[in-house]
Amino acid sequence: MSVANSLTSGLPQGVFRVYKRERFVDDAVLVINAQHQQGIRYMTEASTTPPLGWAESLRSFLHPRVITMLFLGFSAGIPILLIFSSLSLWLGEAGVERKAVTFFSWAALGYSFKFVWAPLVDKLPLPVLTAALGKRRAWLLLAQASIMLAIVLMGSIDPAAGQQNLTLMALAAVLLGFSSATQDIVIDAYRIEAVETRLQAMMSSTYIAGYRLGMIVAGAGALFLAAWLGSEKGHYLYTAWRWTYFAMAATMLVGVVTTLVIPEPEHRQSDRHHYAVMDYSRLVLVFACAAGGFVAAFFFSSDWFAGLQAAAGGDAFVGFGLEAIHFTLAIAVAALVGWLLVSMGVVNRGMARDTWLEPIKDFFQRYGMKTALLLLALIGLYRITDIVPGVISNVFYQDLGFSKPEIATAVKTFGVVVSIAGGFLGGLFATRYGVMRTLMLGAVLTAFTNLVFVWLAYAGHDVPVMYTAVTADNLAAGFASAAFVAFMSSLTSVSFTAVQYALFSSLMTLFPKTIGGYSGTIVDAIGYPGFFTFTTLIGIPVLWLVWVASSHLDVP
Incomplete structure (x- = not known):
């Protein structure tokens, strides 16, 4: 439900160091046995670097590459809401039935399967572009150009003009999801390679800030612009949405210009295999x-x-x-x-084995079959009470009679600020009481705050109740995200960071997004109060998974 979907707030390095100290020791055995000297250096640096003081931390935000992440984060934050909430409101105004609107959320499944082509982005050179810009910037420019093309294609299609146009819109949305996920892969790689370990927390912080600014533009900004251009519920105007999406494509020029002016990072990790x-x-x-x-x-x-x-x-x-x-x-x-x-x-079978089987084999060897399956189940289900209702959230507000400006102000602007506060509180709580306790409290909050939407469903067009629901939802989601990113990072071996974390982050959204695609069908069957009660109940097994995982892992 929250605008904090797909957003995570990093914890201070000290939290990672305490939480991962024992895991680094275990990983060191794997790294040494494989003679990965570069991995040893990275591991030692990450676990022994003292935390920065307050003055030095503040000065680090002025580092040129740290500032760069603000603009790349903005570029990454633009596309996702143009597939989810903004698109759902457009389709709703165009008269597309509710269950068809929620099926469009599957266009973002590229985020859940990005691990499949991440090795290609990491290794494959692009003709002309790689020689001119370098590996990272070449892929980044290609991804951004594809994003702009997909947004323009979506804006060029009127979904109200028939089933064929709706199919074309779906294909353009799939292209947008695939291109945006590719951009995320490259930005993650750039962030890791661009600066030393001590600045990674700052890079993440500015990236997240930029990402949320991009979400405000693509969420609240798009809704205000479409309304100002004359499209409303009951008074659909295709040209308003067309120019809105064209304007969103133009905002991607921020990322394109950034890509062209930044330097290519030095590669800090050597490749284990060459093909x-x-x-x-x-x-x-x-x-x-x-x-x-x-x-x-x-x-x-x-x-x-x-x-x-x-x-x-x-x-x-x-x-x-x-x-x-x-x-x-x-x-x-x-x-x-x-x-x-x-x-x-x-x-090449050897390449397929080294790319996919070795990282998975390492994970199961370190934790054992039983614990590994438990952890994967927890990763795959933890966000379910947040993501599933999020697919239909704007349709829900619209059905209650809220206007686009009301939705934009409450959800896309106020909600973003609250989610930032929630992430800050989650980080403080995890620092004081430990990651697993924060993970449990976050699971409780994200599940049971859905009951506030039952209240809103019965209250109808009630602005104070709406703000109460948005506050509870975004505060809970931001709080839980702070612990969840630390939890997934702690499970990742330093020998297979890219592939394992890509697998975890993909699994995190795969099942919830798939179920979310049926949220319209579920609402049609049991109504909004029953739907939000259902999303609360499916969060109860997550609480059990967190409790069992805590007993299997020797972590705070």
Whole structure:
């Protein structure tokens, strides 16, 4: 529900050092055995660097590359709300049915599968651009250009003009999600490589600040602009949304200019494995074929599943189950295509093994099968009570009669400020009482603050109740995020940081976003009060997972 979706607030380095000291010792054995001398240096630096004083910390914010992250963060914060909340309001005004609006949240599943192509972004050179700009800046410029193209394409399509236009809009939204996730991959790599370890906390802080500013522009800014241009609920005006999205594409020039003026970072970590460009090109082909298998399986079977739903009498719960099977079938086809191509030798098997199997094997070896599965379940479910209702939040406000300016002011501006405060409180609480206790309290808060939306559903168009709900929701989400980023980081081995953290962050949103795509169907079946009660109840198993994980991990 909150604007804190996909945003996390980092903790001070001292918290990471205390929390990860024992994990660094375990990782050192793996690093030494593999003779990763660069990994040893990074590990030692991260665990022995003394914390900065207050004066030095403040001066660090003036470091040129720290300031750079403010602008790159802004660029990263623009696209996501143009897929989620702003797009949902546009589609709602255009008369698109509620369940179709929430299905559009699947366009952002690229964030959940970015680990699949992250190694390609990390290794594969781009013709001309890499030679001219360097590896990181070349991929960053390509991603930003693709984001601008996708936003312009979305603005050029009127979703009210028929099913064909709605399909084209969905394809443009998928391109936006894929391009934005790619930009995130490159910015993460740039942030790690650009400065020494002692400045990483500052880099993260300015990145998050820029990200939230971008969200305000793409959220509140887009809603105010569309309303000012004349589009309202009951008085839909396509040209207002068209120029709004064109304006959002123009704001991405902030990121483009930043990419062109910043220097390429020095690579601080040496590659363990080297493969030919052709090997990575073949992996791109395999990925494209697997993605094509997913699209083909999903769309070619749509009529068949629609027939099954019609035969079931249009029951909402039956439709939910059939759509879940539909989506799972498409995923299975994509996985089968990828497996067959690897088995046929289309891609270098050694590269596939080193890229995917080694990081996963390391994680299971360090924690054991039982604990590893428990931790993965916790990562995959922790954000469920926050993300699932977030998909339909703006449609909910709209159905209650709130205007776009009211939604923009309360949710997209006031809510962002509250989420920042929540992250600050979460960091303080984790520093004083430990990460796992903060994780538990955050899980309790994010689950039970959904009950405030039950109150709002019955209250209707009540601005004070709306602000109460927004405050509770964003404060809880920001608080929980502060501990959750530290928790996932502590599980990551220094030998496989990029792939393991990409897997964790992808898993974090995969299941909640998938369920969130059916939120419109669930609301149609049980109404808003029942829906928000449901999102509270599904948070109770998360509390059990946090409690069990605490007993399996020797951490505060």
